[in-house]
Amino acid sequence: MRIDISGSGAVTLGDVVTCDGFVHEYPIRVQTHVHEDHMDGFDRSKGHQKHIIMTQPTRDLLIAEYNADIPYRANVKAVSLGHPIHLAECQIRLLDNGHMLGSVQVEVTLPDGGRCGYSGDFAWPLGEVIEVEELVLDSTYGSPESVRKFTQEEANGRFIELVVERIKVGPVLILSHRGTLQRAASCLDDAVKFPIIASARLCDELRVYQQHGYSLTKVLNAETAEAKLACSEGRYIRLYGTRERFPTDKGEATSRIVLSAYMSRFGDPVVEYSEKAFCVSLSDHADYIGTLEYVRATGAKKVITDNSRGGHGVDLALALKRELGIEARPSTSQYEREWGK
Ligand SMILES: [Zn+2]
Ligand SMILES: [Zn+2]
Numbered sequence: 001m002r003i004d005i006s007g008s009g010a011v012t013l014g015d016v017v018t019c020d021g022f023v024h025e026y027p028i029r030v031q032t033h034v035h036e037d038h039m040d041g042f043d044r045s046k047g048h049q050k051h052i053i054m055t056q057p058t059r060d061l062l063i064a065e066y067n068a069d070i071p072y073r074a075n076v077k078a079v080s081l082g083h084p085i086h087l088a089e090c091q092i093r094l095l096d097n098g099h100m101l102g103s104v105q106v107e108v109t110l111p112d113g114g115r116c117g118y119s120g121d122f123a124w125p126l127g128e129v130i131e132v133e134e135l136v137l138d139s140t141y142g143s144p145e146s147v148r149k150f151t152q153e154e155a156n157g158r159f160i161e162l163v164v165e166r167i168k169v170g171p172v173l174i175l176s177h178r179g180t181l182q183r184a185a186s187c188l189d190d191a192v193k194f195p196i197i198a199s200a201r202l203c204d205e206l207r208v209y210q211q212h213g214y215s216l217t218k219v220l221n222a223e224t225a226e227a228k229l230a231c232s233e234g235r236y237i238r239l240y241g242t243r244e245r246f247p248t249d250k251g252e253a254t255s256r257i258v259l260s261a262y263m264s265r266f267g268d269p270v271v272e273y274s275e276k277a278f279c280v281s282l283s284d285h286a287d288y289i290g291t292l293e294y295v296r297a298t299g300a301k302k303v304i305t306d307n308s309r310g311g312h313g314v315d316l317a318l319a320l321k322r323e324l325g326i327e328a329r330p331s332t333s334q335y336e337r338e339w340g341k
Contacts, residue, residue, distance in 0.1 A: 001302055003116045003134045005331035008040050009308040011136045013108040013116045016088045019136075020120075027051065028087055030094070032120035033103035034061045034178065037309045051087055052076045055094060057102030060208045061178075082128065095130055098123030099284050100179030101209055105130045117298065123152075124290030126297075135300035138285070139330070140262070142305070142312025142319060146288040148266050155269035159184065159280045160191045162257065162270060167194060167235060170253025175240040180261045180282050182206060185239055186214040195220050195230040198239040205241075261285070291316065292323055303328040 004012045010021020019030045022041025029045045031054040032038055045052055046069075054062075056078040063070050070076050079085050081104070084093045091109040099121040107117045107130035117132035121140065150158075166172050176184060185196055185206065196218045198206060203221045210216045220227040222238075230236045234253070240246060246256050255276045261284055265271060271279040286294055295303060303320055305328060307313025313330035320328035 001134055001304065002110070002114065003118075003136050003302075003304055005136060005304060005306055005308050007308065007332065009037065009306075010040065011118045011306070013106065013118060013136070014090065014110045014114075016090060017092065017106075017108050019106055019118045022048070024048065028053070028090075028092075030054065030092065030104075030106050030118075031058055031062075032097075032106060032118065033100055034058055034065065035100070035121065038121075046070075046073060046076065050075060053079050053085070053087075053092065053094070055079065055081060055102045055104055057208065057212045058104075059102075060211065061102060061205065064204050064208050093130070095128050096126070097121070098126055101182065101212055101214070103179075107132060117300075119294065119298075121284070122286055122294060123284050124286035124294055126294070129294065129297040132298050132300050134302045134304075135295065135298055136304050136306060136331075137291070137295060137316070138309075139291075139305040139307060139311040139313040139316045140285040141288045141291060142314070142316030144288055144319070146266065146312075148283070148287040150267075150269055152282075155280065155282055156187050158269050159257075159259070159282060160187055162278060162280065163188060163192060163237065166255035166257075166276075167192065167237065170234055170255065171231075171236050171238060171250060172255045172257065173238045173240065173246055173250065174257045174259060175242065175244070175246055176259035176282075177242050177261050178205070180259050180284060181239055181241060182209045182214060182216075183284070184259055184282060185219065185237075186216055188237060189215045189218050192218075192237065194218070194235050194237060195227065196237045196239060197222050197227045197230065199241075199244065202239060202241055288319070292319070295320060295324060295326075301326050305330045307331045 011019040020038035022044045027050040059078045089111040093107040094104040097105045116134040117130040118136040305313040305316040307330040317328040
């Protein structure tokens with residue numbers, strides 16, 4: 001196969017394109033999105049790789065996060081969705097994959113006309129899917145037990161209901177990953193009339209989401225007088241990123257909600273830990289059925305399932321052989337030995 005994944009998670013598509021990782025001999029890196037498990041070797045890429053390409057929202061998020069030199073680096077470039085670009089005799093197309101702001105699937109047409117691609121972390125259904133012969137596939141959900149019994153809209157609806165209910169008695173604190181947190185805040189912005197408070201740092205990040213179309217009109221920087229007044233009145237929503245923690249001193253009436261980008265239970269999006277503590281699954285990954293449908297839509301005949309970022313690469317490779325009758329194997333050397341190359 002002409003596709004592979006290194007031990008550190010760099011996806012290689014042909015001989016010149018890597019995604020989400022650094023490989024020394026490769027001149028081109030595609031950055032599919034900004035989640036940390038996809039950022040390996042980014043600084044080395046900045047120093048060594050000729051072209052680092054991504055969408056404009058991803059570039060803006062990286063600048064908000066690391067600011068520093070990205071705006072001045074000629075090799076860090078934003079490209080438009082769906083618009084083919086030609087580099088090093090390859091054609092590269094980035095398509096939306098519904099996972100978070102700026103995230104993409106990658107399609108590479110090699111000099112001999114062969115096509116390979118990488119799903120990135122993806123949601124399902126999608127409007128447009130890459131067309132490839134060989135595919136590197138995210139394997140967050142790989143087994144037939146991982147079938148979600150609710151839609152994303154139902155999960156969003158349950159989440160909003162929960163916040164509306166809990167804010168009647170006091171503040172609601174929400175903690176989640178990048179992407180999921182901002183999507184949730186945007187849902188609440190339309191549904192709730194109370195202020196949404198966040199740290200100065202998180203506000204910078206939220207501004208990028210707002211520039212790219214998220215509705216976030218009620219967000220206040222926690223350091224402002226307006227936010228302090230709202231806090232003293234006790235009716236507000238406070239957002240926390242995963243680098244922060246829930247404070248312990250917020251009083252009796254406070255509710256805490258953790259939003260999980262993964263599904264802990266597939267039957268119900270809301271798990272109640274206590275009267276005031278909840279976990280809600282707002283997953284931005286396709287489930288098992290969605291993953292099979294995605295692979296079918298790409299037309300891939302050979303698949304490597306990503307086993308370098310957790311998930312279920314082995315189960316998923318077996319399922320692809322069984323359900324779709326295509327050639328599939330998990331990544332990582334441990335399994336390469338057992339499965340043969
Ligand atoms: Zn991700
Ligand atoms: Zn990931």
